[in-house]
Amino acid sequence: MMPAMLLQQVIIPPGIPDNAIPIIGIVFGTMMIMVLGLPIIRAIIRAVERRTSPPPAPALPPDIAARLDRIEQSVDSIAVEIERVAEAQRFLTKLQTEARALPGSPAQPPR
Numbered sequence: 001m002m003p004a005m006l007l008q009q010v011i012i013p014p015g016i017p018d019n020a021i022p023i024i025g026i027v028f029g030t031m032m033i034m035v036l037g038l039p040i041i042r043a044i045i046r047a048v049e050r051r052t053s054p055p056p057a058p059a060l061p062p063d064i065a066a067r068l069d070r071i072e073q074s075v076d077s078i079a080v081e082i083e084r085v086a087e088a089q090r091f092l093t094k095l096q097t098e099a100r101a102l103p104g105s106p107a108q109p110p111r
Contacts, residue, residue, distance in 0.1 A: 060068070
């Protein structure tokens with residue numbers, strides 16, 4: 001058996017039920033969760049973001065950037081020239097089609 005000194009009697013004031021949690025306990029518990037929990041949650045979120053996000057792309061040296069710019073300009077000018085050639089080809093095809101459609105033209109196929 002336990003000595004009588006170690007056992008203490010808890011006296012609950014009248015009007016408070018036995019299972020009631022004092023409001024100060026709720027406030028203190030909420031404050032402790034915010035003070036201790038939020039920094040831990042932030043640290044976990046940062047660690048997950050660092051693992052899932054790709055590393056930043058390294059910057060291109062200026063000489064390579066200049067070369068890429070010149071290549072881009074060259075490709076653009078080639079595309080313009082190819083479009084001009086295609087337009088000329090469409091124009092010549094149209095002229096040949098119209099010439100065959102004229103009556104009495106030597107290019108007209110026999111009937």
